[in-house]
Amino acid sequence: MGQTDYDIVIAGAGQAAAQCAQSLRQGGFPGSIAIIGDEDAAPYERPPLSKEYLAGKRDAARLALRKPEYWQEKQVSLLTGRRVTAVDRAERTLTLTDGARVGYGKLIWATGGRPRRLSCPGAGLAGVHAIRTIADIDALKADLVPGARVVIVGGGYIGLETAAVLRAMGHEVTVLEAQERLLARVTSPPVSAFYAELHRRHGVDVRLSAQVSALRGEGRVNGVELSDGSLIQADIVIVGIGIIPNVEPLALAGLPCPNGVVVDALCRTQDPHILAIGDCALHPNAFAGRAIRLESVQNAVDQGKVAADTILGLEKPYAALPWFWSDQYDVKMQAAGLAMDYEQVLVRGDTTAPGFSVLYLRDGRLIAIDCLNNARDFIQAKALITGGKLIDAARAADPSVELKAVIDGEQAA
Incomplete structure (x- = not known):
């Protein structure tokens, strides 16, 4: 299989990747651009997946960040249905899952992350779902029968948004949070208490300090066993316990990736030909006072713009105020x-x-x-x-x- 070369290759096809390609063209970048995405779809919005898309209020076509013809008009090649498995920094080439080789002048790593899985017995049973992609939600919707008993592991925003939608659809929902309160990593006790009461008022069984020890079932999940020995019956289990940044190819290529790939305020890695943006980028953040990863649309969009400016020779350090939102009931x-x-x-x-x-x-x-x-x-x-x-x-x-x-x-x- 031959090699195709591009001036800019963006690994990943989410919000950060789309914004970066768009900003490059808006900034007058004349060279060739390719976006490599492991899904079959063109770049689309992820926040509505756990809300409008799950509820059936928005279809897949309306999730698209741009109309299909946009990418053609802007001469951005979409290499969908594959991902990068290896990075050769010396040769500036990528190997993809289908064996194809792609050369790059500059590589922008925007691969996001993948859902963290449970490590307990039974985690691989049928009926256990994650929420990250259109395919994930399609699989969940296909699995939902009227009045299904759904157990959601994880009391973060994704888990709680999903709980709200499923309750509105008439399903029996239990939320299990291992910490002493909901949203413990991102907010304060007053907000945590408000959300616990909000969900309970809508009929969700919210259980705190609840550690999962095993998923039970023969071939398909039918229950969740907690560390205290109690068993919760379940037709479906949804796991929402965070993401793991997709940076293994860069780590194997020798770039530091302690928790995401290390970048500076201009989204540059230690390799002068590689930048990183979005959920997978461990960046210096003035509002945190240290290097962090930010999993948000705001961060993806702003870093996409910064990376484009860096490539265009406009040094505009990342200094955006973090912000985000969540819709529940x-x-x-x-x-x-x-x-x-x-x-x-x-x-x-x-x-x-x-x-x-x-x-x-x-x-x-x-x-x-x-x-x-x-x-x-x-x-x-x-x-x-x-x-x-x-x-x-x-x-x-x-x-x-x-x-x-x-x-x-x-x-x-």
């Missing part, structure tokens, strides 16, 4: 900043109902916010977080005071 949660290493938590409003916000402070400054059906606070908080000014905590905790008026020393308008 009739509650839209919007978060800005990173709720890590905070010293103080302020609650604005009544946590028993949507319409409140939770603020995270460090050194007297706002570093993050979670807004529950409170878009106004979300919009105003972003400026406060990026501004880095001292705020008046007492005023910030008062929901009758607009956030834009809580900078220390300033009076309300």
Whole structure:
């Protein structure tokens, strides 16, 4: 099999890859571009998978980030249904799953991650699902019978969004979270407690500090056994316990990949011909104060733009404010900043109902916010977080005071 060469090869076909290719063309890049994706589909949105797509409110065609003709018009070659298995940095060539060889001038690694699997007995039984791709959701929907008993392992955003959709579809749902509270890695106890109560109010059996010891069944799962010996009957098990970054080919090629591939603020790896973006990129983040991976659409889009600028010779370091959202039932949660290493938590409003916000402070400054059906606070908080000014905590905790008026020393308008 011969070799095909491209000026730019983007490994991965998700949001980051699509944005990077788009930004390169918008920036006037004249060379050849190829996107390599292991799915058969052109780049598409992933956030709706656990929401509108699972619920049948949006079809696969409406998930596409661009119309099919866009890629042809922009002369971006889509090499779908295959992935990179090896990187030869000296020769600047890639080997794909079908044996094809692809040469690159610059390689942009945007492969995202794959769902982390359970390691307990029974993890490979039929009826055990993950949520990452269109195919994953199609398989789940094909497996769902009316009134199915669904056990979701993992109380993060993906698990909770899926629980909300499945409850609305009439299924019996149990959520198992190994930590003492939901969303323990990304938010504070008041928000965790709100979501636990929200889901219980909608009929979800939420169990905390629940460790799975085994999945039971003969050929197909029919139960989940917990470490305390209890058994939960299940027709379907959905595992939502995070992702593993797809960086093995780069690690084998000698690039440092402790938890994602290490990049600098311009999305460059230690190899001058290789960049990395999106969920798989371990990047320096000013809002975290250290190198982290960010699994969000915002990060994928912003790093896609940074990588394109880097290739175009425009050095614009990554400095974007992290933000994301989650839709569960009739509650839209919007978060800005990173709720890590905070010293103080302020609650604005009544946590028993949507319409409140939770603020995270460090050194007297706002570093993050979670807004529950409170878009106004979300919009105003972003400026406060990026501004880095001292705020008046007492005023910030008062929901009758607009956030834009809580900078220390300033009076309300």
